[in-house]
Amino acid sequence: MPDVHARLSPSSSERWIRCPPSIKLGEEYGPPDESSVYAEEGTEAHSLCEFLLRQAMGEEAGDPRPEFKYYDQEMQECAEGYRDTVLELYEQIEGAALCIEQRIDFSRFVPGGFGTSDCVIVGDGKLIVVDFKYGKGVSVSAEDNSQLKCYALGAYEIFSALYEIEEITLVIYQPRISNYSKWSLTREDLLSWAENTLAPAAALAARGAGEFSSGPWCRFCRAKAVCRKRAEENLKLAQYDFARPDTLEEDEINLILSKIDDLIRWAEDIKGYALKKALSGYVWDDWKAVEGRSNRIFTDEEKVIKAVEAAGYDPFEVRLRSVSSMEKLLGKKTFQELLGDLVKRPPGSPALVSRSDKRPEMQVDPLADFS
Ligand code: SF4
Numbered sequence: 001m002p003d004v005h006a007r008l009s010p011s012s013s014e015r016w017i018r019c020p021p022s023i024k025l026g027e028e029y030g031p032p033d034e035s036s037v038y039a040e041e042g043t044e045a046h047s048l049c050e051f052l053l054r055q056a057m058g059e060e061a062g063d064p065r066p067e068f069k070y071y072d073q074e075m076q077e078c079a080e081g082y083r084d085t086v087l088e089l090y091e092q093i094e095g096a097a098l099c100i101e102q103r104i105d106f107s108r109f110v111p112g113g114f115g116t117s118d119c120v121i122v123g124d125g126k127l128i129v130v131d132f133k134y135g136k137g138v139s140v141s142a143e144d145n146s147q148l149k150c151y152a153l154g155a156y157e158i159f160s161a162l163y164e165i166e167e168i169t170l171v172i173y174q175p176r177i178s179n180y181s182k183w184s185l186t187r188e189d190l191l192s193w194a195e196n197t198l199a200p201a202a203a204l205a206a207r208g209a210g211e212f213s214s215g216p217w218c219r220f221c222r223a224k225a226v227c228r229k230r231a232e233e234n235l236k237l238a239q240y241d242f243a244r245p246d247t248l249e250e251d252e253i254n255l256i257l258s259k260i261d262d263l264i265r266w267a268e269d270i271k272g273y274a275l276k277k278a279l280s281g282y283v284w285d286d287w288k289a290v291e292g293r294s295n296r297i298f299t300d301e302e303k304v305i306k307a308v309e310a311a312g313y314d315p316f317e318v319r320l321r322s323v324s325s326m327e328k329l330l331g332k333k334t335f336q337e338l339l340g341d342l343v344k345r346p347p348g349s350p351a352l353v354s355r356s357d358k359r360p361e362m363q364v365d366p367l368a369d370f371s
Pocket residue numbers: 015019021022025212213214215217218221222223224225227228229230
């Protein structure tokens with residue numbers, strides 16, 4: 001029998017709340033994805049955050065850095081920023097308690113529901129849950145964030161016996177893309193969400209029942225490439241009634257644009273799945289796996305150096321590091337001090353993005369030629 005403890009986790013809660021049967025369907029498509037470089041890097045960054053915060057609170061803690069594979073100045077600065085942010089929140093509450101890597105349990109609402117919150121601060125009627133994100137692909141908002149609400153619920157279960165908690169604040173600190181997101185709700189709203197949304201969805205998810213529903217949460221679903229619901233949603237666009245007139249109207253293009261990112265992601269997932277299957281021996285009627293293009297490489301660098309030097313040439317070239325590589329080397333602060341005046345950002349190529357994007361709209365010269 002699958003381990004229910006690992007199934008309904010806070011981090012995947014948005015998916016199983018929106019699409020309860022995704023848990024059971026996903027289990028038919030193998031174990032969770034293998035660990036990625038990004039995940040390993042994130043784990044190290046979290047360990048460093050924990051260490052720096054424990055150190056700042058005067059706790060005994062072993063320095064994890066000697067064991068790290070991905071440690072650099074950027075990771076150090078991000079973890080220090082997290083520590084300072086947490087301490088600032090903590091100091092704002094008179095007599096607060098601060099719990100680092102707090103194990104939480106919300107199994108009263110979700111079968112086997114537990115997790116570990118990066119940090120919980122409690123005192124003076126307030127409960128604050130802080131979550132560190134080292135990723136920089138997607139900006140994560142604290143607003144109505146189900147992962148953090150699960151942590152808050154578990155923390156409430158522990159601390160409500162000792163503290164009168166009225167207000168709950170969720171905080172996401174995502175330093176690599178300068179995202180600091182904070183959102184509050186009342187105790188009543190949290191408990192009402194737990195009873196009316198979380199618990200019913202968990203009950204369905206635990207037994208693989210409920211309605212399939214596709215959306216951005218499909219991204220980390222193990223069934224995402226083969227799920228019929230997701231395919232149907234995306235194919236709706238392909239079946240769009242393009243009959244009249246001969247060319248698309250602006251509002252039709254607007255509609256297509258609103259769905260196109262999901263469509264592209266879905267198409268890439270299908271291709272990835274089909275390739276993986278071909279590589280495991282499955283023969284598709286019209287498709288096959290081939291070797292992609294590759295660049296030539298030297299087979300023995302030592303011999304290359306000797307041969308080129310013997311012929312009277314210098315086999316090495318010296319190049320200036322890129323701006324981001326230099327910033328990684330020096331750290332943000334030193335980089336700014338040393339080179340801040342020597343960096344400029346040339347205008348980027350025009351890109352079409354949703355109106356929810358925070359960047360200001362380009363001032364367009366209708367006569368300019370962007371073709
Ligand atoms: S791919 Fe999306 S719609 Fe399909 S099961 Fe997974 S979460 Fe649900």
